[in-house]
Amino acid sequence: MMATANGVNYRVNNFDFIRLCAxxxxxxxxxxxxxxxxxxxxxxxxxxxxxxxxxxxxFFTVSGLLVTRxxxxxxNPFRFAMRRILRIIPGLVVLTLLCAFxxxxxxxxxSRDEYFASPxxxxxxxxxxxxxxxxxxxxxxxNLPIAGVVNGSLWTLAVEVTMYAGVAILGSLGLLRxxxxxxxxxxxxxxxxxxxxxxxxQPIFWLWxxxxxxxxxxxxxxxxxxxxxxxxxxxxxxSRLFALLLLFVASMGTPMVLIVSYFALPYLVxxxxxxxxxxxxxxxxxxxLSYGAYIYAFPAQQLVxxxxxxxxxxxxxMMLTALLTFPLAALSWFLIERPMLRLKPAARRKDVxxxxxxxxxxxxxxxxxxAPLPSPGVAKASVRTSGGDAGAATTAAIxxxxx
Numbered sequence: 001m002m003a004t005a006n007g008v009n010y011r012v013n014n015f016d017f018i019r020l021c022a023x024x025x026x027x028x029x030x031x032x033x034x035x036x037x038x039x040x041x042x043x044x045x046x047x048x049x050x051x052x053x054x055x056x057x058x059f060f061t062v063s064g065l066l067v068t069r070x071x072x073x074x075x076n077p078f079r080f081a082m083r084r085i086l087r088i089i090p091g092l093v094v095l096t097l098l099c100a101f102x103x104x105x106x107x108x109x110x111s112r113d114e115y116f117a118s119p120x121x122x123x124x125x126x127x128x129x130x131x132x133x134x135x136x137x138x139x140x141x142x143n144l145p146i147a148g149v150v151n152g153s154l155w156t157l158a159v160e161v162t163m164y165a166g167v168a169i170l171g172s173l174g175l176l177r178x179x180x181x182x183x184x185x186x187x188x189x190x191x192x193x194x195x196x197x198x199x200x201x202q203p204i205f206w207l208w209x210x211x212x213x214x215x216x217x218x219x220x221x222x223x224x225x226x227x228x229x230x231x232x233x234x235x236x237x238x239s240r241l242f243a244l245l246l247l248f249v250a251s252m253g254t255p256m257v258l259i260v261s262y263f264a265l266p267y268l269v270x271x272x273x274x275x276x277x278x279x280x281x282x283x284x285x286x287x288x289l290s291y292g293a294y295i296y297a298f299p300a301q302q303l304v305x306x307x308x309x310x311x312x313x314x315x316x317x318m319m320l321t322a323l324l325t326f327p328l329a330a331l332s333w334f335l336i337e338r339p340m341l342r343l344k345p346a347a348r349r350k351d352v353x354x355x356x357x358x359x360x361x362x363x364x365x366x367x368x369x370x371a372p373l374p375s376p377g378v379a380k381a382s383v384r385t386s387g388g389d390a391g392a393a394t395t396a397a398i399x400x401x402x403x
Contacts, residue, residue: 008231010069013273015062017283019290022062025055026153027297027325031318034301036145036310054265056156057220059294060163061266062273064224067164068182071171074347080171083344084164088157088291090340091332093128095295099150100124100137103299107306110139124150130157132208141302145310153298156217158209163221182225190219190262197258223266236271244268291337292329300324 029052032040040050071080100121108115115121118138127133133155136148146152167176175181193215196204204211227234244264251257272280301321308320 008274012281014275014277014280014284015066015273016286016288016290017280018058018062018269018272019288020283020293022055022058023290023293023297023329024322025058026052026294027301027321028318029053029055030153030298030301031314031321034144034146034298034305035312035314035317036305037314056217057261057265058269059156059290060160060217060220061224061227061269063160063163064182064221064226065228065270065273066224067167068176068225069228071167071176075171075176076348077168077172079345079347080168081164084161086340086344087337088130088160089128091291091295091337092130092157094332094336095151095299096125096127099299103150103303104137104140107141107303108137108139109142115139127154130154130161133158141306144302144305146302149298150302151295151298153294155209155213156294158207159214159217162207162209162214163218166218167225179229182222182229186219186222186226186262189215189222190259193219194258219262220266223262224269227266227270231270234267234270236274241268241271287330287333287338289326289329289333292332293325296328296332297321297325300328 029040029050067084070083074080104121104124105112105115110118115138120134120136120138124134124137135150135152135154137150140148140150142148170176170181193212196212196215201212206214244260244267248257248260248264251260301317304317304320304324308317312320
């Protein structure tokens with residue numbers, strides 16, 4: 001393990017590798033549902049029945065850790081918001097414009113005039129603002145297994161932005177100076193999601209988001225934040241990791257798998273992130289292609305199925321999707337995302353605050369986190385579609401495919 005005086009060296013890490021793996025998991029999982037297959041070979045062991053659930057859980061764990069650390073490094077709401085905007089919005093703007101004005105006109109079943117005359121076309125540009133999201137374009141992908149959906153993966157951006165707002169509010173109130181705050185929120189979100197799943201498994205919408213997904217993703221996000229707050233106190237031991245993974249395997253197919261995964265997956269992410277491995281480091285040096293891969297994969301997969309049909313099968317579909325997605329992700333990173341990140345405002349030393357000392361009880365709680373809890377799925381998000389050709393049936397379909 002790579003360590004500094006306080007236990008962890010954040011300058012040398014494998015976060016890009018983890019996020020790229022997470023994006024790949026989502027592509028693999030979606031290939032089956034978007035190709036019209038009712039069988040996902042990974043559903044037997046993946047949380048929420050999909051491999052994408054593991055990927056989304058890993059994404060939110062990394063996000064919770066790094067975003068909370070970003071706030072602690074510069075607790076200024078304006079600069080914090082600017083950094084988050086520069087990370088998400090530029091790539092999303094280009095993706096949205098490409099879908100609305102390049103992909104849509106090429107594959108729509110409507111005439112060119114009908115397509116651009118539809119209010120749904122210009123309405124799709126609202127996705128740049130994230131709230132509310134629109135998943136359909138007029139006449140686009142209407143005859144596919146997941147019909148009328150251009151990009152069903154965007155739901156996570158709304159939840160992600162909600163988590164950012166939560167960190168800014170907690171930080172502005174001074175609550176993040178108390179290191180137990182993320183731990184309490186992690187346990188609260190995880191417990192609330194498990195209970196709500198039992199009592200009311202149907203979607204409950206708030207601000208166009210399903211409460212289930214907010215609680216689920218929030219549990220991973222604050223698990224990551226907790227790992228950051230107690231990084232030096234959490235042992236990164238192979239024996240502890242092996243025990244958690246063994247417990248996770250034993251819980252498969254039982255109601256306990258969700259609970260176990262809330263602890264096992266974040267701990268696995270934490271261990272891999274700071275593992276001293278030259279091969280993992282090389283992947284990280286290529287750049288962070290994960291965001292581009294994640295946001296471009298869904299429309300790329302839909303386009304592949306639109307062009308070649310479902311007869312090719314999920315495996316060939318995901319291979320063709322990868323050939324299309326990763327070059328687009330690289331272009332997005334090197335031409336859009338990375339240049340925009342150079343514009344991030346620098347931290348001002350006078351604003352940086354030192355957190356309060358770690359209470360003994362808090363350290364004890366943090367160490368106990370190396371035991372079991374669950375993961376969200378790109379599918380569990382019962383997304384709400386907009387537009388004439390994307391109705392309630394499509395919403396239900398995405399909820400099954402995005403998992």
